[in-house]
Amino acid sequence: MTTALTLALAMALDAMAGEPKWLWSRLPHPAVLMGRAVSALDTRLNTAPATRAKGVAAITVLVVAAGVTGLALAQLGWLVEVIGAAILLAHRSLVDHVAAVAHGLRQSTGEGRRAVAMIVGRDVSTATPDQVARAGIESLSENFSDGVIAPAFWFLIGGLPGILIYKVVNTADSMIGYLTPRHAEFGWAAARLDDLLNWVPARLTGGLIALAGEATAHWAAIRADAALHRSPxxxxxxxxMARALNIALAGPRSYHGRMEDLAWVNPDGRRTLGPADIDAAVRIVWKSWGLALAAIIFVGVLIWIF
Known part of the structure; x- marks a missing residue:
């Protein structure tokens, strides 16, 4: 079976099953194991002197371990590859969590805050309904890239080793890739490698969302708005997503009790948001996922035939 068709089966399995609680309540999820490995290296190696060099060594160890693990698992056959890739994709879990934000907002602002706090790192304890909805849509858009399209892309490129390497780098970036006094040097390599691995997938995701949201006519504006974001x-x-829904995203927000004056994305877009906007964003992401799946199946069938 081709890598593309294996990935298509994995995407379908993830979309149907998501993250089964009965399984991950009994076994540690691979992402948890990766997090433990990152934490252990952070504890042991994140010391002066040569902190940046030690961070490079840490991410090298993680990448090699992930690659070797992927190669070993791939020898067990296509079914293991399908299940392994499905576990490392996060589409169903993502859309379910974001849909829960819309459901919570329909009950009360407090319920919306509690739901969105599960998927964002910013302070939402005093967020307005507009801010809750905006946070949910931003999280959906960004995590569709690094939780679905990027892992799928790297599986296509490198099979199980490729997706495992991507996931461990992304996990490391989420834990140590911050410009804090503790991690500015040690997490430098993880952050830069994560930027590199996400460069193509992020732009592919933007294209998929623009297609699904009928916003391709605004591509020049999307490209300009993307440059305003603090992340490359x-x-x-x-x-x-902002152009597809004609809404303004990003803007000022609080992290760790400190307000950050971030630029607005699509600043002329509508700023009054609610549960219906979250629902619309979820529909666009499902359509984007469907476009990606169709393209992968098409490529897989072509390779299989020829």
Whole structure:
């Protein structure tokens, strides 16, 4: 079976099953194991002197371990590859969590805050309904890139080793890739490698969202808006979603009790948001996922035939 068709089966399995609680309540999820490995290296190696060099060594160890693990698992056959890739994709889990934000907002602002706090790192304890909805849509857009399209892309490129390497780098970036006094040097390599691995997938995600949301006519504006984002990659799916829904995203928000004056993405877009906007964003992401799946199946069948 071709890598593309294996990936198509994995995407379908993830969309149907998501993250089964009965399984992950009994076994540690691979992402949890990756997090433990990152934490252990952070504890042991994140010391002066040569902190940046030690961070490079840490991410090298993680990448090699992930690649070797992927190669070993791939020897067990296509079914293991399908299940392994499905576990490392996060589409169903993502859309379910974001849909829960819309459901919570329909009950009360407090319920919306509680739901969105599960998927974002910013302070939402005093967020307005507009801010809750905006946070949910931003999280959906960005995580569709690094939780679905990027892992799928790297599986296509490198099979199980490729997707495992991507996931461990992305996990490391989420834990140590911050410009804090503790991690500015040690997490430098993880952050830069994550930026590199997400460069193509982020732009592919922006294109998929623009197609699904009928916003391709605004591509020049999407590209300009993406450049306003503090991340070299996250701005692409966010800018595409903003144009697809004609809403303003990003803007000022609080992190760790400190307000950050971030630029607006699509600043002329509508800023009054609610549960219906979250629902619309979820529909666009499902359509984007369907477009990606169709393209992967098409490529897989062509390779299989020829």
């Amino acid at each position: 990659n996250a701005g692409w799916p966010e800018a595409a």
